[in-house]
Amino acid sequence: MANPYRDEDMKKEIMKQIKRYKAIEKPEKQKKVTKDIIDKYLKPLLRYKRYIESIYVYGSAITKGEANDIDVMIIVDDTETVNNLAIDLIEKECGFIDEKAKKEGYTFHFQPVKMLSRWWHLLIEGEPWIVTSLKNTHVVFDKRNIIKEVSEYIHKSILYKREEKTEKLVERSTNSIIKNREILLQGVSLLTNAATEAAQILFLFENKLILNKKKIADELKKYGETLGKDNIDAYIQIIDLEEKIEHGTLSEFTSENLDFYLEKIKNFIAKIELIVAQYNPKEE
Secondary structure, three states: OOOHHHOHHHHHHHHHHHHHOOOOOOOOOOOEOOHHHHHHHHHHHHHHOOOEEEEEEEOHHHHOOEOOOEEEEEEEOOOOOOOHHHHHHHHHHHHHHHHHHHHOOOOEEEOOOEEHHHHHHHHHOOOHHHHHHOOOEEEEEEOOOHHHHHHHHHHHOOOOOHHHHHHHHHHHHHHHHHHHHHHHHHHHHHHHHHHHHHHHHHHHOOOOOOOOHHHHHHHHHHHHHHHOHHHHHHHHHHHHHHHHHHHOOOOOOOHHHHHHHHHHHHHHHHHHHHHHHOOOOOOO
């Protein structure tokens, strides 16, 4: 019976799959964003300035000039009847801006359109992210200079209740810790899956299909001379980590730990790629 893995096209396809699991490449150097660029992209929103109270940009786009994180706040005056059609048009315009900007290397994050009364309530109650957004801003449009005046009060720390802000920050901090830990643990699962699929591709050249991770670890030991003990140990360690996570027995895990295992799995996958690149299918 013919071995399908002798086919040269199949081998090329397998090589493509391996490349998907190569080490995470360093991101390309990010573009810098300027206030002029921000104004250029957001200018189409001004056609709706009859309904808009303010538009301002905040966050790292202003403090660091990061083009991949342009946070935009749009405030609509609801002290009179709100034109829902106008809001729909504003949100659609935001979508058009976002699509155009991404093609040119800029990423906008539009907050859902905020009603003036809601925005003001959050500010007075000391909602941390609203307060922080007003510390470093670039105002694109400000019909009644509300943003300018409020920002001045923010810098003087006389507008919001410090005690309420502290309570909100503590609560937010606790939630962030939980969320960050979940992300770290998901990172372990991603590394395990990438390493497992790379190993399975290696086994395909021996016409073997192994799904169980423990059995994969045992099979890898047969490749000790070519793959290397350190790389085999790296795979064993990462699947053990995943098992501890599933059983809830992993007590502590930090971003430094994740970086440590990331390097190990990168080496593991890179070594497999080298082996497969030189592999010659066995003749029957």
